[in-house]
Amino acid sequence: MTQTFSLLFYIKGKCHNPFVPVPIYMRITVDGKRSEMSTARKIDPEKWDAKAGRMRGNTQEASELNHYLDMIRAKINKIHYQFIESEKPFTARQIKERYLQKDQRFKMLMEVFEEHNRQMKSLVGKEYALGTWKRYNTTFKHTREFLKTEYRRDDIPMMEVDLRFINRFDYFLKFTKECNHNSSLKYINNFKKIIRMGVANDWIQKDPFYNFKAKFKWVDREYLTREELERLINYEVTVPRMGIVKDMFVFCCFTGLAYIDVKKLTPNNIVKHIDGSLWIQSARQKTRSKLGIPLLPTALEIIEKYEDHPKVVNGDCVIPVLSNQRSNAYLKEIADICGITKHLTTHLARHTFATTVTLSNGVPIETVGKLLGHRNLRATQHYAKIVNKKVADDMAALKNVLNLRKPQKETPRPQNRFLSSGE
Structure with missing residues (x-):
């Protein structure tokens, strides 16, 4: 079943003073039913092009505002395509709620981490060694302490984890927890698995580890001669x-x-x-x-x-x-x-x-x-x-040893000319 869809930007409310900005709204229409919301932007009514749904002119102000509206339009269109691909009926309100992310609860980092460790512990002896679970459990504790120390929070949405978060966590492990480079990197790699789970399940839009580069340092392993x-x-x-x-x-x-x-x-x-x-x-x-x-x-x-x-x-x-x-x-x-x-x-x-x-x-x-x-x-x-x-x-x-055994060249002794001549 084909559903009609349209998106319109318009200004809402009129002011007697033409120079007083009014809010810009967005109207989503599906099958003739509307759902509206503010774009969180205002504009001088005299500068608004109602037919184009954009700000007139080529000024920097106009370019920035129109670029912002284009970004909103692109996001709404993407959500519209997602609903079409799902092959399920949808409404204008559902598109609006998806845009505002009200239709989904943010996946929280520590909740996902804790659930991962709980499942891993139940598989110890079957798929995982006890030591593996202990390392992930230690990583969980370090992450929890890091959040409380650096962010003053018990948990954060997974989508808030970015490259800066990872670099700060790496520094926290080395400086605060006094982990050496390789130990710190092992904890980071455990943490990476949790983040990659978020990426795979679309809880995170972009992999924050994409630009994180770190290599293990060579360490001589001791052994008995x-x-x-x-x-x-x-x-x-x-x-x-x-x-x-x-x-x-x-x-x-x-x-x-x-x-x-x-x-x-x-x-x-x-x-x-x-x-x-x-x-x-x-x-x-x-x-x-x-x-x-x-x-x-x-x-x-x-x-x-x-x-x-x-x-x-x-x-x-x-x-x-x-x-x-x-x-x-x-x-x-x-x-x-x-x-x-x-x-x-x-x-x-x-x-x-x-x-x-x-x-x-x-x-x-x-x-x-x-x-x-x-x-x-x-x-x-x-x-x-x-x-x-x-x-x-x-x-x-x-x-x-060979150099020590090598015979040394004898330095020729100077001859006494008086003795050699027999005098």
Whole structure:
């Protein structure tokens, strides 16, 4: 069904004094029924062209007013086209309300963020890792604090988020929350997902992240050298709980598993390969990518060591592990005892596997990426850069040694002419 539509600008009210401005109104007509509203502009009646619905003349005042009216006309026409595309009957009042945005409630930023996190939490263990939800929850808290501190508000419409908002939030994270560059950017990327949801659902007209440019800074990832790893393996632990932490760390050094993946590992994940060797078959908790890891002798020894542990016997795990926080506390103590100055954490074992155990021993980078469960090679190349740096450092040290061994040229001693002449 075709509906008639027209738009008219006119001045409303007359004044006895021709120089007293009167308001300009807009009239929307659909199927002969009208709906009117003010344009929030006034004009001297003598300057108004009723037939054209515009201000007469080419002055700056006329250009600015006519441009403003053209913008209103364009918006009304766009709304009219939207109603036509919906193929549903509409009225002049509906067009007016859509223009005034009275027919829709603004989507509020923190409401959308909170709902997103609520849904994510319900999918922890199915589609998301617990750590992922925790990071988004922390981002939510930082955003809420930012709004209260900088805007003195509990929430804002999503459409008010612009590039200036993002830059201020980035500064807030770095200055007020004292986040380093990369940590700040991770929070910003979490926030970006919420904004992109708003763009996809037409709650935001323009993506405020379009002109936001930021890159992660290169950070050297610590790992244990071969000597440090051997020192830790040979350390005899007397405290049982500390021994469990040490064995878990070494196991990760020779499998590349993250802490959470070791914790979730069960005897069912240990399978016999076609060649008779034992492999770990599981999936990374972080990315859900499949893992297939051949068990090296050191890792096998640790598994066999805990075969009679009650938790292993019950099928709950392959090796018993403490909490991540407690493990890291014990690792700090172990590092001090072993004379390791690096900040020892459960995740440093994964870095050690990638560098010292595999890449430094000639394992191809593609294979290392597969063992680590990386979805693309870019993540693995980070470790390759570390190994290349180590090669450069080792070669520089070798050059120094070779220079020391190089025989020095003897400086010819000046002859005494008196002795040489026999005098």
